[in-house]
Amino acid sequence: MDFASVELSPEDAEFRDELRAFLADIVTDEVRRRDRETGENFDEGVHLALGAKGYLASDWHDESDGGFSALRRRIWDLEIGRAHTPWFHWGTTAVVAKMMRDFGPSELTDEVLPGVLSGETRLCLGYTEPEGGSDVATCKTRAVRDGDGWIINGSKMFTSNAHNARYVFLLTNTDPDAPKHKNLTMFLVPLDTPGVDIQPIRTIDGDRTNIVFYSDVRVDDRYRIGAVNGGWGVLRGALDEEHGTAEKEDDGLQRVAVMSEHLTLMAEAIDAIAELVTRPGADGRRLVDDTSVAYRLGRSVARTEAALSTPGMFGRVANAQTMRDVAPDLMDLLGSASALPIDTTGAADDGGAEYIFRLASPVGIYGGTLEVFRNMIAQHALRLGRPAYSPPKS
Ligand SMILES: Cc1cc2nc3c(=O)[nH]c(=O)nc-3n(C[C@H](O)[C@H](O)[C@H](O)COP(=O)(O)OP(=O)(O)OC[C@H]3O[C@@H](n4cnc5c(N)ncnc54)[C@H](O)[C@@H]3O)c2cc1C
Known part of the structure; x- marks a missing residue:
């Protein structure tokens, strides 16, 4: 690990000062008080302001694609944390959008990504089930073929931010008779589909999360992310990202560890x-x-x-x-x-x-x-x- 201190160029120092002033403006005492009361870790006004200013797009894109340089990404992470920005769900939205880019049909990605980068569309994770979350591959939520679509039945525990999200990245079982890890399929399910019922749960630290029930929820096949029964390959990338075990650059500028x-x-x-x-x-x-x-x-x-x-x-x-x-x-x-x-x-x-x-x-x-x-x-x-x-x- 490189413990050398980093000298900021005048441009990077200006970026930091501008970001700090912008966050001070939008992450007000009122925003923080509301966040403590609701436990949502999310504020729509803040999220949309960061999108409109182009920060979400810069964070989401790789540097080679017009995104932040490694140094600016580090400044960004530090300033967001220091301002106590209610903002944890950007991480899940960004990860799911990357899985869509890598595995989803390009028409669906083209449809969803602009809203993700502007802040209007949020994406949440539907892996954990009431009977257990550590071993996600034991998934019991069923998706059954129905013409050009699928019918989904089951329930997911701890689907955080579902009530502020437009889609859930849903892990389903599409072949209960197949061996474990070879029976999973991922979908991006619109949360306003009939049959989706989102119920709140509060945790000991006051956070709001949800249990979500899926009763005969019909989704078109175009919402499938990756191959049928090939969901484990899609999910692995998302889990590595969430666990902080994905390959990192060796420039000493990465976030040291998740959380x-x-x-x-x-x-x-x-x-x-x-x-x-x-x-x-x-x-x-x-x-x-x-x-x-x-x-x-x-x-x-x-x-x-x-x-x-x-x-x-x-x-x-x-x-x-x-x-x-x-x-x-x-x-x-x-x-x-x-x-x-x-x-x-x-x-x-x-x-x-x-x-x-x-x-x-x-x-x-x-x-x-x-x-x-x-x-x-x-x-x-x-x-x-x-x-x-x-x-x-x-
Ligand atoms: C606030 C909060 C937000 C969350 N948000 C989301 C979300 O947005 N989307 C989502 O899908 N999930 C979410 N989760 C679920 C979270 O990922 C799971 O709670 C976690 O993976 C553990 O699963 P579980 O709670 O079902 O515990 P279980 O898997 O049932 O585990 C119970 C106990 O057994 C232990 N255990 C289990 N397996 C092993 C093992 N192999 N070796 C040793 N010990 C083991 C565990 O450590 C634990 O102590 C959230 C959870 C919380 C608390």
């Missing part, structure tokens, strides 16, 4: 707590003069820095595990008032650590659980072989 933006929130909470514990109380004493407070605060900073610098799938695990370990330590330093959430009178640090504590659980689940990532590290990085799940032979 590192959550650690930025934790770093901000730590900064706020460092300020609180160094402030003298009514008796003139400072909490940080207690060596155990100083030690635990220092350990939190060190672990956060280490996680922020850990790349790829190792970083994915380090980020979520560090949040899970450090957040309760931070709350402990401040006492029971740290359990009060943001905007509550008397909250020790305005709910900063409390929010990280609640966020840490889902961060270790979505996009693949920590256990599954640890298995991937064991199998692919440490070459320990495939885990054996069968009971030991007696």
